[in-house]
Amino acid sequence: MSAVDYTQPASWDRIIGLLEGAVEPRPSANCGRVQCAADWQWRPRLHDYDLWLALRGSGTMRIGPEVFPITPGTLFVLRPGDTGWATHTPDDRLSVVYLHIDFFTGEQPARIDATLLPARHVPFHDPTHLDLLLTRIVRLVAARQPLAAVEARLLLRQALIAIYQQDALNHGVASAGLDVRIEHVVAQLRSAPEQRLTLEQAAAQAQLAPGYFSRLFTREMGESFRAYALRCRLERARHLLEETTMPVGRIAASLGYESTYLFSRQFKQHFGCAPRSVR
Structure with a gap:
């Protein structure tokens, strides 16, 4: 369940303020695009934010008291303090792209108001665009080109926009108003x-x-x-x-x-x- 009320224009104003304001989202070096091993299990104790997108396979994730199925297109928006576990079906192994991020005011890490964050569980019917964005960011994080970090931060904003739009759509609000x-x-x-x-x-x-x-x-x-x-x-x-x-x-x-x-x-x-x- 999202804490954001997407039916209210004021909520969108706050989201725009977050994405355009002094607080800057940045990807960390803790990121990748992997196929999980057959005996994979995950027990996160997060100190930052994590965008975790399933591309193939099936499994289950628990975050706090809530349990969610993992299928292709399932995105989890995890945040500092989240705990739980995740497993998958060994015969249907998960492939995922994950990207740990944080928010900064200047060079100081910042915590975001929970009422501004999308739901922890954001299913995508077609994750192709988000996959492309996150995968490109992962590659840029590992790159040594002079502008790689700048491009990665710009693409991260695009990814967050796509996540907010999908979360709104999942709650019955077509944010883009597309015919x-x-x-x-x-x-x-x-x-x-x-x-x-x-x-x-x-x-x-x-x-x-x-x-x-x-x-x-x-x-x-x-x-x-x-x-x-x-x-x-x-x-x-x-x-x-x-x-x-x-x-x-x-x-x-x-x-x-x-x-x-x-x-x-x-x-x-x-x-x-x-x-x-x-x-």
Whole structure:
């Protein structure tokens, strides 16, 4: 149960104040993306905050007196002082991405009012976007590039925004106010970018004329349908480049590209670097 009343505009004002104010969320070096061992058990005694997202597998987590099932897309927002335990099914081992974070005022750690925090248990129907954000942060924490820490902190704010929006949605409040017809299309584009959904097909799914659908999509999402679909494909490509050993040509083909050259050109235009340089 969330302590935040998402139906109240004042609650959103406080959340915005938290994410834009003097208190800065920062990732710690205690983070990773792992598959748990068959005999894995976890008994946390937390001194900081922890974002813990299940990607695959099944299990159970207890936090204080509450017990929650763990399934793909289950996010736990743990906080200082939380205790409990977690186990998983050895034949269905958990894969998770976890990120310990803290909040700072200047260089001093700060504790956040509990009424400003999302629920401890935040299920995601489609965790793809959050997975990409958290995984990218994990990689940046380990990187030595000059701007890695800056990018990691910016992405952490994006991740927290996504968590607040999902927590609100789980409590019956569509925080982004996205038209449900567009929301369904967006979910498909993000979960299956390789399907190459055309504007006409998407409009038919939304039961709208293509011209009206195109205008509505741009108004709701802030970019055109084609630009958003391309971004979803390229973000999935980057995820595959970072998380698998698939050759560039095979990744391009899996996302519907007939030409590796075209894929590489679009990737470089979007991310500012060639696909091979990501590895």
